Amino acid sequence: MKKFLEGSRAVAEAIRLCKPGVISAYPITPQTHIVEELAQMVANGELKAEFVNVESEHSAASCVLGASATGVRSYTASSSQGILLMGEVLFNIAGMRLPVILTCANRAVSAPINIWNDQQDSVSMRDTGWIQLYVENNQEAVDFHFIAYRLAEDKSILLPVMVCMDGFILTHGIESVDIPEGEKVDKFLPAYQLPYKLDVENPLTLGPLVGPDYYMETRYAIQQTMKDALGVLPKLAKEFKEIFGRDYQDLLVEEYQVKGAKKVIVAMGSVCGTIKEVVDQMRAKGKKIGLLKIMCFRPFPYERVYQALKDVPKVAVLDKALSLGAQAPLAEEIKVACWGKKKAPKIISSFVAGLGGRDITAESIKEIYRRLNQKEVSLDFIDLKPELLKEKYG
Amino acid sequence: MDKDLFVYGHTACAGCGQSLASRLVLEAAGKNTIVVNNTGCLEVFSTGYPESCWGVPFIHSLFENAAAVASGIESALKYLGKKDKINVLAQGGDGGTADIGLQALSGMLERGHDVLYICYDNEAYMNTGIQRSGLTPLDTNTTTSPIGEKSLGNPRPKKPLLEIVNAHGIAYAATASVGYPQDVQRKVKKALSLLGPKFLHLHVPCPLGWRHEPRQTILVARLAVETGLFPLVEYENGVLMGVRKIKPKPVEEYLKLQARFRHILNKPEELKRIQEGADFNIQRYNLKLEEAENREV
Numbered sequence: 057m058k059k060f061l062e063g064s065r066a067v068a069e070a071i072r073l074c075k076p077g078v079i080s081a082y083p084i085t086p087q088t089h090i091v092e093e094l095a096q097m098v099a100n101g102e103l104k105a106e107f108v109n110v111e112s113e114h115s116a117a118s119c120v121l122g123a124s125a126t127g128v129r130s131y132t133a134s135s136s137q138g139i140l141l142m143g144e145v146l147f148n149i150a151g152m153r154l155p156v157i158l159t160c161a162n163r164a165v166s167a168p169i170n171i172w173n174d175q176q177d178s179v180s181m182r183d184t185g186w187i188q189l190y191v192e193n194n195q196e197a198v199d200f201h202f203i204a205y206r207l208a209e210d211k212s213i214l215l216p217v218m219v220c221m222d223g224f225i226l227t228h229g230i231e232s233v234d235i236p237e238g239e240k241v242d243k244f245l246p247a248y249q250l251p252y253k254l255d256v257e258n259p260l261t262l263g264p265l266v267g268p269d270y271y272m273e274t275r276y277a278i279q280q281t282m283k284d285a286l287g288v289l290p291k292l293a294k295e296f297k298e299i300f301g302r303d304y305q306d307l308l309v310e311e312y313q314v315k316g317a318k319k320v321i322v323a324m325g326s327v328c329g330t331i332k333e334v335v336d337q338m339r340a341k342g343k344k345i346g347l348l349k350i351m352c353f354r355p356f357p358y359e360r361v362y363q364a365l366k367d368v369p370k371v372a373v374l375d376k377a378l379s380l381g382a383q384a385p386l387a388e389e390i391k392v393a394c395w396g397k398k399k400a401p402k403i404i405s406s407f408v409a410g411l412g413g414r415d416i417t418a419e420s421i422k423e424i425y426r427r428l429n430q431k432e433v434s435l436d437f438i439d440l441k442p443e444l445l446k447e448k449y450g
Numbered sequence: 451m452d453k454d455l456f457v458y459g460h461t462a463c464a465g466c467g468q469s470l471a472s473r474l475v476l477e478a479a480g481k482n483t484i485v486v487n488n489t490g491c492l493e494v495f496s497t498g499y500p501e502s503c504w505g506v507p508f509i510h511s512l513f514e515n516a517a518a519v520a521s522g523i524e525s526a527l528k529y530l531g532k533k534d535k536i537n538v539l540a541q542g543g544d545g546g547t548a549d550i551g552l553q554a555l556s557g558m559l560e561r562g563h564d565v566l567y568i569c570y571d572n573e574a575y576m577n578t579g580i581q582r583s584g585l586t587p588l589d590t591n592t593t594t595s596p597i598g599e600k601s602l603g604n605p606r607p608k609k610p611l612l613e614i615v616n617a618h619g620i621a622y623a624a625t626a627s628v629g630y631p632q633d634v635q636r637k638v639k640k641a642l643s644l645l646g647p648k649f650l651h652l653h654v655p656c657p658l659g660w661r662h663e664p665r666q667t668i669l670v671a672r673l674a675v676e677t678g679l680f681p682l683v684e685y686e687n688g689v690l691m692g693v694r695k696i697k698p699k700p701v702e703e704y705l706k707l708q709a710r711f712r713h714i715l716n717k718p719e720e721l722k723r724i725q726e727g728a729d730f731n732i733q734r735y736n737l738k739l740e741e742a743e744n745r746e747v
Contacts (some may be wrong), residue, residue: 077526077529077530078522078526078529080521080525096628104529104531105529106525106526106528108521108522108525108561109561110518110521110557110559110561111553111554111556111560112553112557114515114518114554115515115517115518115521115553115554115557116518117516118511118512118515118519118521118522118554119518119519119520119521119522119525120522121511121519121521121528122486122509122511122518122519122521122522122523122525122526123513123522123523123525123526124522124526125509125519125522125523126484126523126526126530127523127530128526128529128530130522130526144512145515146510148511148512152511162649218551227733237693254484254507254509254523255507256481256482256483256484256506256507256536259504259505259507259508260507260508261497261502261504261508261509262498262507262508262510263493263509263510263511264497264498264502264510265493265494265497265498265499265510266499267499267601270499270500306565308733316473324574369560
């Protein structure tokens with residue numbers, strides 16, 4: 057049913073339809089509206105779940121770890137410092153192969169403290185072993201949670217999934233979204249079944265001490281499963297389309313006017329909406345430009361990205377996060393995807409924009425396309441204010 | 451009593467107070483128990499993959515989060531309608547409980563989860579090599595509170611853990627010592643008979659870290675109680691329900707068996723400070739056995 061909803065409310069509706077038995081979270085802007093809505097649903101009896109108000113994000117992640125290991129579908133959400141505080145537990149959840157789902161309402165990290173959007177929080181967690189999906193709009197925010205649970209709980213995967221949505225831009229943005237009927241969700245998402253769990257009838261030891269004789273194989277196994285997930289997502293996209301009618305291509309990347317394009321921007325998250333707008337305007341003027349939207353950042357679909365970009369002469373990568381002192385995180389992946397190939401883009405330029413909530417306007421996007429007329433840019437900031445950089449200390 | 455829920459074959463040191471205590475605890479809790487353990491000696495010596503000592507469902511996550519993981523397990527059991535049949539036991543050492551895990555513990559207690567938390571207190575970070583914790587006693591020689599020209603060891607007394615816990619207004623909070631096995635098991639059973647958060651502060655000597663003879667674990671544990679340095683007390687809903695009465699022995703009798711205190715045995719001023727701590731406990735909890743009560747010991 058189509059509803060006009062705030063993004064956070066839409067996500068809460070999606071989670072309600074996924075029927076988690078335990079929800080645990082700690083307040084942080086801009087994530088909080090999601091769990092407030094869920095708390096109200098539990099209070100109203102619309103959602104049968106235990107809502108655990110913990111004393112930190114570390115405990116929120118630990119709480120859903122415990123619940124998931126007990127055989128109950130679990131959910132948490134956070135942002136920014138909360139995601140960083142969870143970091144230790146995020147590694148642990150993935151290492152224990154627990155299919156927890158987390159919504160990251162993307163926000164800049166401190167210092168300086170800043171509550172507005174960029175993607176530094178989730179991008180910084182890219183090595184935790186969590187699958188990471190990035191959404192462009194609130195419809196994707198709804199749908200990707202169904203996909204996240206289905207993927208995480210797939211017997212061949214059993215890894216946690218983080219659904220990343222831009223804070224404020226999406227979490228507080230009001231859009232028309234289709235909230236599907238519960239029966240459709242039930243059809244797509246079977247009941248939670250964990251092959252290993254805390255059960256007094258079949259006592260197992262979870263989280264043991266593992267020495268050099270066994271540890272490396274546990275990491276290898278996750279690395280292999282990440283590759284497997286690249287194969288599962290396109291199948292889920294197909295099944296999703298059959299049930300819900302919405303087409304997410306292969307759920308790895310979305311090609312928007314990439315075929316025959318001379319210039320393509322690669323990006324992820326809500327900025328893709330702005331880029332599509334610019335692409336439409338400039339295509340109407342005969343400019344052959346396009347967008348490659350990354351939906352799945354972990355595992356990273358290198359081959360799929362290469363196939364999309366191999367015939368594109370000029371590529372710009374737009375990051376909303378940094379790896380300070382090194383290449384921008386998404387740009388690095390795109391360069392790796394094309395590295396050593398005979399047929400590949402001649403230029404892969406890297407741009408960082410929108411940090412700490414600075415608006416990325418249509419003009420910012422046009423500037424990036426224009427910069428592709430120049431020589432390759434190893435990394436540059438868009439919309440930087442040079443006048444603020446003059447002040448120096450002694 | 452369920453036997454073989456925590457079996458032999460683990461890699462704890464000879465004379466380890468914690469390994470004995472955890473077996474006593476689990477036997478008393480029974481097989482319908484899920485154990486959640488912080489990182490520490492107990493988890494390390496009992497779960498070296500591919501072996502495990504645990505005959506009940508066991509989960510170890512991180513150093514500081516057993517109370518939070520246990521909160522999630524208890525919530526999941528409530529959701530499944532199984533909580534009334536299954537005990538949730540969260541466990542940690544003194545560092546994992548009173549230092550790095552104190553926040554998670556406080557949250558678990560405050561939220562009212564039906565979990566029994568057991569702190570195995572061996573008075574330092576033994577798993578990493580005898581570093582001082584918030585529960586290390588005054589004047590203890592550890593690797594991070596070493597004695598020297600300007601140091602007599604740990605400069606502060608133990609953090610008042612039981613009082614901190616009790617201030618949450620929980621169903622049950624008690625101290626116990628591995629020197630008194632039946633008392634340990636009675637308290638575990640008592641705690642598990644009550645609904646809501648429960649806490650047991652369990653004193654367990656560590657021959658390696660305390661540097662006493664491994665065969666003297668029980669003796670040392672008992673002397674901690676008999677000197678008044680580790681009083682055995684029991685609270686229900688914040689009300690003191692009972693204490694173990696003692697005929698107080700001088701603290702030297704306890705200290706002299708342990709090389710971690712050797713440097714103060716010839717320092718009357720320090721012995722006096724430690725004795726004052728014991729005397730404070732004796733007075734506060736009225737631990738002293740009156741003549742008429744003599745036979746109860």
